[in-house]
Amino acid sequence: MKNNIKIERARHNLTQQDLASRIGVSRQTINAMESNKYVPSTVLALKIAALFKLTVEEIFLLEEND
């Protein structure tokens, strides 16, 4: 699964730490998601989408091997 977290974060001018504290996770979690090492839970995906005022599908995209 790919995601646009890094792009959306840049668009909203947020650091990893800013985003982490807004959705109540550690900075490592944001970093792991951005580097595609971690697929977040549905709850966390919805929180991220809500923060960026987008749908989940606009941020998280399936890849061919998923």
Add this chain to the structure above:
Amino acid sequence: MKTTLLLPSRYKKIGILMFIPSLILGILVRFNDFAFDFLTLKDGHSYVKSKPLNFDEVINFTDEMALTGIIVALLFIAFAREKQEDEFIGRLRLESLQWAVLVNYILLLLATWLIHGFSYIDVMMYNMLTILIFFILRFHVLLFRNRSSITD
């Protein structure tokens, strides 16, 4: 995400503070036959009914205290919440536990075939603690790696 069965994060420090003296006591008991006099029970048979297993009248509880201290300290360190325990940290925790169980039993199998006789009692003794130790080490290595790979 709510993580159950974890202790408040200050228990990590308490655990480390408990571990050091308990380990020293354990080493002294194991290699120097050290014993606190005040932990001696004169009439051992009244405490342990099964006489064949209990050769001595006198039982000393220094070793029990050392092992209890070490186990409780390791449990505190292992299961203290991280300052920011979230779902990703929780996953690292579970992966580390799985890794620790696997490594522990691989080493136990190796030791079973390579170490014989009375020395095997040592293997079993250390094996009581290694699962927790491997877990703690693995978990903290993963945490450290993830922290140091942070790019912004």
